Amino acid sequence: MKYSRRTTPLKQTEIQGHHCSVDVRLEKLSKVAFFRELQQEQLDKINEHFRAAHIQKGEPVYHQGEEAKQLFVVVHGAVKLIHHTTEGKDILMDLLKPGEYFGGLPVLGDENYAETAYAQMTSCVLSIGAVDFEQVLHANPSVAVNLIEITTRRLKQARHRIHQFTTWPVEKRITSVLLMMGEKFGEDRKDGILIQVPFSRKDLADMTGTSSETASRIMRTFQDEGLIRSGRGWVAISDAEKLKQRYISDG
Amino acid sequence: MKYSRRTTPLKQTEIQGHHCSVDVRLEKLSKVAFFRELQQEQLDKINEHFRAAHIQKGEPVYHQGEEAKQLFVVVHGAVKLIHHTTEGKDILMDLLKPGEYFGGLPVLGDENYAETAYAQMTSCVLSIGAVDFEQVLHANPSVAVNLIEITTRRLKQARHRIHQFTTWPVEKRITSVLLMMGEKFGEDRKDGILIQVPFSRKDLADMTGTSSETASRIMRTFQDEGLIRSGRGWVAISDAEKLKQRYISDG
DNA sequence: CGCGTAGTTGACGAGAGTCAACTATAGTGG
DNA sequence: CCACTATAGTTGACTCTCGTCAACTACGCG
DSSP states (O other), rough: TTTTSSSOOOOOOOGGGGGGSHHHHHHHHHHHHGGGTOHHHHHHHHHHHHHEEEOOOTTTEEESSOOOOOEEEEEEEEEEEEEOTTTTEEEEEOOOOOTTTEEEEEETTTEEEEEESEEEEEEEEEEHHHHHHHHHHHHHHHHHHHHHHHHHHHHHHHHHHHHHHHHSSSSHHHHHHHHHHHHHHEEEETTTEEEOOOHHHHHHHHHTOHHHHHHHHHHHHHHHHHHHHHHHEEESSSSSHHHHHHHTOOO | TTTTTTTOOSOOOOGGGGEEEEGHHHHHHHHHGTTTTTTTHHHHHHHHHHHEEEEEETTTEEEETTHHHHHHHHEEEEOOOEOOOSSSSSEEEEETTTTEEHHHHGGOSSSSSEEEEEEEEOOOOOEHHHHHHHHHHOOOHHHHHHHHHHHHHHHHHHHHHHHHHHSSSSHHHHHHHHHHHHHHEEEEEEEEEESSOOOHHHOOOOOOOOOOOHHHHHHHHHTTTSSSETTTTEEEEEEEEHHHHHHTTTT
């Protein structure tokens, strides 16, 4: 309500060429978890294998079911992984920020992409093909070990989600996702934490396995309690502490 | 009903020492997916790092939350991974057969065991510690790549399960699990496929995220339709085709 | 300032969880 | 080999969360 005369508080996505400049590329590559132990020299070499691409907001990077031929790294923006189901329901498997990888390759056990990747906002991504990546893998053994660790972590996260889906009511799942989004995309403001990424009711519903109506209802009660603020496509957490309390005490 | 005068049709679990004999150990190790490309000589060496242990039916191998110190391989029997929740509900994350691995190590991104492992039947498992495993990893680079592949596959499976939990009704989830169990533990009989592993209503419920009562109700309708037979702790699929039909057409 | 889309709200019903009582099974010991 | 008992499985009744359909409101971009 307070924002009725304002437009979205999110940073505008003004992407220019410089977002994929060599400097930015290298910086982001060095932040990719599975390249972390590498020397600058090796990173420079690896960088040469990658190609940059801009993706407009809402556009797909690849489609579910297509032959898995590339591994991607988010450089700027945000990418969401959507699992489309035959029943017409979408599931948001992950929302990635700069430095995270996605996509798939046969070496990594992916024959086909398991989901469709969309640019959640206009983004810049790097990609590498199978042959090049295998070369990188062989040249840098530590990368393989890091990959195992990351994948195991994601597996754990997925199993944790299974736990949530089978034992928690929708309200608690939404609270959990809000707090997680605050951690990952949150920007501290004087009046709370603004989630710095486009984030609609439908996104929230697809992350928690509910309908956008139910998500809307629950978000409204949270707003009425002063826990969050929200507008079209954005959410801010006003009182993370109270939200967490509620989340824990709920049982 | 037909079995009212019989005991369980499952093979009795008569474990003797020979189930963990060197021969059997080597054979199972060679079947572990991440050792598949290794030579006999290397396997022999790896074998020396493993220790064998017998676990009685229902006993735990390790507990959820404990420091992850070992990687295990099922040699004989079956092991189930149970995620205990604070709400008192259990989730059966996986049911493993000989040749599959479980447990965790810091190298693999596990600080603590994420679940408790129970012997679903009296079993024999091999274990290896952190130091030894890292040695094996360094001596055999292909193992790391295989591990990535296996973990990615498990991640995919977990995400597929998330999909099922959020979009499928219980009946369809149960059908899916029955067919999967038939594939994995099924033994062909003249009158159908017997699932050769102890398998209670509670297990089924914990796999599909429902209550044992609901699982029981659905299993009863399946029995009434002649799709399955079942008794205390065992299930046989009489008509896999019809079951699959039902599963697909259900929407 | 107006339109398209995101978000809201209400009403209703179906799926599935829970509680509780009951029955059947299969291993145990007489 | 049969009775005994603990435990697995079944069934009914009730409740409640949440999904669905539908109408409505209001942002915020152009």
